[in-house]
Amino acid sequence: MPVRALGEGERAAVERVLDQDPFAGAQVAERVATHGLSWWRSDGRIYGYGGGRRVESLCWSGAHVVPVCASGPAVAAYADLLGSGPRACSSIIGRADAVLGLWERLAGHWGPARDVRPHQPLLVIDGEPAVAPDPEVRLVRPDEVDALFPAAVAMYTEEVGVSPLADDNGRGYRRRVAELVKGRRAYARFVGGEVVFKAELAIVTRRTAQVQGVWVAPHLRGRGLATAAMAAVVHDALRRVAPSVSLYVNDYNTAARRVYANCGFQPAGAFATVLF
Template sequence: MPVTVQQLTSQDSDALKALLAKDPAHNIYLLGLLAEFGIGDSRSSYTYWGRFDGKTLTAAVFVGGGGALVVPSAGDSVATGVIADALAERVRLKASVGEKPAVDALVRSLCAGKPRLSKTHRLFSVSADDLGPFTNPLLRLARDEDLERLVPLAAGAVRDMYDRDALAEDPNFEARVAQRVRARRTYVLEENGELVFKVDIGSRSQFGAELEGLYTVPSQRGKGHATLCLGQISRFLLSSLPRLTLRVDEKDESMARIARKVGYLAQRTQRLVLVE
């Protein structure tokens, strides 16, 4: 059976969705991208590439911005490596996130130098049946009037996760924070006029959602805000979705304990890579 690598088109949408849906927890991010933006066309700033065994799609890779973000489907890292080798002349990887063996394969073929940042994460997932009794009904959607107070929290989350000063390095950072707020993807906890916690819905589809950017201001840590608020947003979202996922830095034992306490179960190892 011949093995080929091809750019996916709208005719491959059902096959791509079916492939990702075989392992929805580990493909939540890609399923959300597919639901929000579709498979794209020649005018799009992103593409999907697939490995076919005969006519069967067996692996896929999302390439945004010519390599600004590269995300592999979960599963066989050897299949991902075949796609990466085929893209070596056209893609220069700048950032990637996904299952560690698959991201490792992408880095080998598409990364010209040593990544500036490489972190391993543990993916955690939860369904409604797994949730513990942790809630805080004061968690709410962020509003436009919160932006001035919210931006420092968002920058703190980026600093903790990526070791970057988003406010100094990214002139569009505040606009992106505002965009998430207006898309109703950011939730905050306010106490005595101060925002003390935030969390974002990073990716969402009928198969579930991925939470990201959990951040408690340093002066408010150790008070249970993260546990109660993670439980609250999880309970809210799982009233209409089958599962949620959350990536936790493997060095962040505190967040891993919080995730487990709320009911999240550890899944496979992930890797985050930033080249520039």
């Protein structure tokens, strides 16, 4: 089976594969840039597929499983490897064809899934947004984490379907929110000290900044707030962080898809997510 664990000596080959799909590979690219390929420095392993010493595709296996540039034979080989042991991940995320191919082969070993989202449009923008940015949307300051946290919990619970407070009363999730704020990657609009819009650059690479955690206070939804707010996030991220901004959205979320289209995002394929 032409699948093997990759190490630091093959980093150049790994980066070449990641550059072939900088949006689907963003999560892996950020981890490689931060921790390298030494498994003991990270929280997962990266596997490569290819004959001989070639690396044609990748699969990150840790808290999430993320296939990158995975053809049908590569998907089958990764599934054979991953299915030989118990599930350790909380999700499978990536290009829809690879994720659904993995899940078709792994469901008998790892099932059942809590949720399968088979079609999540991947959207990208690399120029100024089509609407004027909301001047009230700004980076969250470190002293505002307490104000941001309830909105972050509400977004996570609504989007993922479980509360981030369940395992450790939210301590780990709060650390993550605080890290994003400290890294100047969390945006919000405040009204009377309360968050009415929020979004984060959850993943940042030299090729893209991937937006996650977009949320509007329920009582303000449908009033056009999100489009200009997202334009502010895009404007700042392109100016300060990366040459493109990307995200993926559930296909049934028609309101969010309309916001992103109005902002100027363009389709770049589809993701799928399997949640456990």
